[in-house]
Every structure is written in C-alpha cells, then in structure tokens.
Amino acid sequence: MRILIADQIHPEGIYYLKNAGFDVEEKLDLRNDELMNEIPIYDALIVRSKTKVTKEIIQAGTNLLVIGRAGVGLDNVDVVSAKERNIKVLNTPDVSTTSVAELVMGFMISAMRHIPQATASIKSGEWKKERFAGKELAGKTLGIVGIGRIGNAVAKRAASFDMEVIGFDPYVNNSERIQSVNFDTLLSKSDVVSFHVPLTESTYHMLSLKEIRKMKKGVVIINASRGGIIDEEGLKQGLDEGIVGAVALDTFELEKPFSTVLAGYENFIATPHIGAQTEEAQRRAGIEIAKVLANYLRDNKS
Ligand code: NAD
Numbered sequence: 001m002r003i004l005i006a007d008q009i010h011p012e013g014i015y016y017l018k019n020a021g022f023d024v025e026e027k028l029d030l031r032n033d034e035l036m037n038e039i040p041i042y043d044a045l046i047v048r049s050k051t052k053v054t055k056e057i058i059q060a061g062t063n064l065l066v067i068g069r070a071g072v073g074l075d076n077v078d079v080v081s082a083k084e085r086n087i088k089v090l091n092t093p094d095v096s097t098t099s100v101a102e103l104v105m106g107f108m109i110s111a112m113r114h115i116p117q118a119t120a121s122i123k124s125g126e127w128k129k130e131r132f133a134g135k136e137l138a139g140k141t142l143g144i145v146g147i148g149r150i151g152n153a154v155a156k157r158a159a160s161f162d163m164e165v166i167g168f169d170p171y172v173n174n175s176e177r178i179q180s181v182n183f184d185t186l187l188s189k190s191d192v193v194s195f196h197v198p199l200t201e202s203t204y205h206m207l208s209l210k211e212i213r214k215m216k217k218g219v220v221i222i223n224a225s226r227g228g229i230i231d232e233e234g235l236k237q238g239l240d241e242g243i244v245g246a247v248a249l250d251t252f253e254l255e256k257p258f259s260t261v262l263a264g265y266e267n268f269i270a271t272p273h274i275g276a277q278t279e280e281a282q283r284r285a286g287i288e289i290a291k292v293l294a295n296y297l298r299d300n301k302s
Pocket residue numbers: 072073093096097100145146147148149150151168169170171172196197198199200202203224225226250251273274275276277
C-alpha cells in the first residue's frame with residue numbers, strides 16, 4: 001500500500017511505516033494542483049498543518065482510504081468531504097498536551113514577572129529593578145476555560161505552584177483538580193484566565209469587551225488554544241481601560257498573514273503558535289500518526 005507524506009513528520013514515524021512494509025514517499029511543499037495530480041495513486045495521505053486537504057484533493061484521491069493528521073486540530077482537512085467519500089480521518093490528539101501546558105505555565109510566570117520585557121530592557125543596556133516588580137502565582141486563582149486534556153494538564157501544574165484552580169466547561173462537570181463554576185463566576189474570581197477550548201460557533205469571541213468588563217482589575221489573559229476565541233479588539237479595549245493587566249497569546253485570529261491590534265502594548269507577550277513545537281511533541285506526533293494509520297490500513301485492506 002502506498003502512503004504519501006506531504007508535510008514533514010519525525011523520521012521515526014517514516015521508519016515505522018517503511019519497516020511495517022508500506023511503500024512510503026515523502027513529497028513536501030507540493031502546491032495544491034501538484035498534490036491533486038499525485039494523490040490518485042496513494043492509499044493514504046499524511047499531513048501536519050501546512051497542507052490543506054481540500055474537497056478537490058479528496059475527490060482526486062480515488063484510492064484514498066485514510067488521511068492522517070500528525071497533530072491535534074483538523075482545521076486543514078475537509079472532514080465533511082472525507083466522510084462523504086468514506087475516507088477515514090485520523091489525528092493524534094494527545095501528543096502535544098504536555099508541551100502546550102508547559103508553554104502556558106511559561107506565559108503565566110512571564111506575565112507575572114515581566115521576563116520578556118526585562119530581557120529586552122537588559123539587552124538595551126538598562127538596569128531598572130523597580131520597573132519590573134512582579135507578583136507570585138502562589139495564592140492566585142486560575143480560571144481554566146475548557147476542562148479537557150490541556151486544561152487538566154495546566155491545572156495539575158498550576159496546583160503545584162499553589163494556585164487555586166477553577167474551571168468552566170458546559171460538557172464537563174467533574175475533574176479531579178478543577179472546581180467547576182459558571183463562566184461569569186470564573187470571570188469575576190480569576191486572577192489568571194487561560195483558554196483551552198476548540199474554535200466553534202459557541203467559542204468564537206467568547207471573551208470580548210462585555211466579558212472583560214466582568215473580570216478582576218489586573219487579570220492576566222492567556223490563549224494557547226485557537227485564534228478567534230478571544231476578540232483582540234476587546235482585549236485592546238480592556239488593556240486601555242486598565243482592566244486587563246497582561247495578555248499572553250500563542251494563537252491569533254489572523255495568523256497568515258499575521259496581524260494583531262495588540263502589538264504595541266508593553267504588557268502583551270506572545271509566541272507564533274508554537275504550543276506543539278517541541279522536539280518531544282513532534283516526535284510523538286510522527287510516531288503516533290504512523291502507528292494509528294498503519295493499524296487502520298492493516299485492518300481495512302480489501
Ligand atoms: P479537548 O477536546 O481535550 O478539550 C477541549 C474542552 O473544551 C472540552 O472538554 C470541551 O467540552 C470544552 N469546550 C467546548 N466548548 C466549550 C465552551 N463553549 N466553553 C467551555 N468549554 C468548552 O482539547 P485539548 O486537547 O485540551 O485542546 C484544547 C485546545 O488547544 C484546542 O483548541 C486545540 O486545538 C488547542 N491546541 C493548541 C495547540 C497550540 O499549538 N497552541 C496545540 C495543541 C492543541
């Protein structure tokens with residue numbers, strides 16, 4: 001069976017598939033029309049987030065049995081068209097949980113202790129101790145929106161920093177570490193709020209100026225889930241009104257091309273969607289997608 005790898009995955013994943021007897025070809029950076037020309041001869045396609053698996057590509061994949069996405073979100077795969085053609089779509093939802101949770105802890109500490117701003121100041125030759133007085137995480141309340149894999153992993157780490165952890169999730173009532181509250185209570189009680197939800201109709205702009213005005217003065221707002229969940233205009237307004245103390249974002253509504261209204265704010269820190277960009281998460285994603293895809297092909301070969 002022939003597998004096309006269209007985005008770079010960890011070499012151990014490729015090794016696993018070859019060793020399992022599959023005919024594996026790696027063709028990276030194909031344009032959409034090139035992928036459409038290539039796809040008909042393959043039984044399986046593996047991508048990460050770069051390649052867009054559109055309806056046209058799925059229709060051209062006349063032999064396709066399965067599409068594997070090494071990573072979590074399926075935003076780049078037209079899952080509806082795949083389902084219509086009875087093509088299985090697999091992903092690896094667990095592989096980046098630890099990496100994202102660690103980035104979020106980094107955001108929390110950076111926001112409280114102004115590490116990025118102090119670094120920039122030191123590099124410009126300044127020595128301004130008073131300017132970088134900060135706050136401890138211990139004793140603060142962390143509000144987690146979305147009590148799933150990453151929300152729970154963040155809660156576990158925050159508890160070890162002696163934070164109180166509360167959370168809101170309409171579909172999850174109990175979690176070992178997180179006390180469930182409604183969204184308004186979370187907004188009014190939390191010193192730090194971190195979002196860990198998928199982007200859906202109900203989560204799009206779930207934090208806008210209206211909600212920000214219910215928050216504690218000086219609140220730290222973190223989003224390492226998906227862009228569009230927080231209204232960045234609302235955040236800007238919240239910073240201007242002195243309600244929001246700091247913002248830390250890994251994900252943005254406009255990533256390609258990138259744009260944000262927050263860029264000029266001193267207490268805004270950010271990373272370019274690197275939550276899952278660790279050696280360990282990428283390795284796990286490559287190996288895991290190879291395993292689940294190989295199992296699927298073995299079980300479904302006619
Ligand atoms: P998950 O499915 O385990 O958890 C998501 C939780 O959100 C679920 O418990 C769900 O019930 C809850 N939820 C859904 N709608 C909600 C709403 N309206 N209000 C509150 N909660 C709601 O997902 P996960 O693995 O924890 O991932 C969380 C998010 O992180 C996803 O958006 C994922 O795409 C993103 N993510 C980002 C990166 C990155 O690079 N920054 C990497 C991996 C995952």
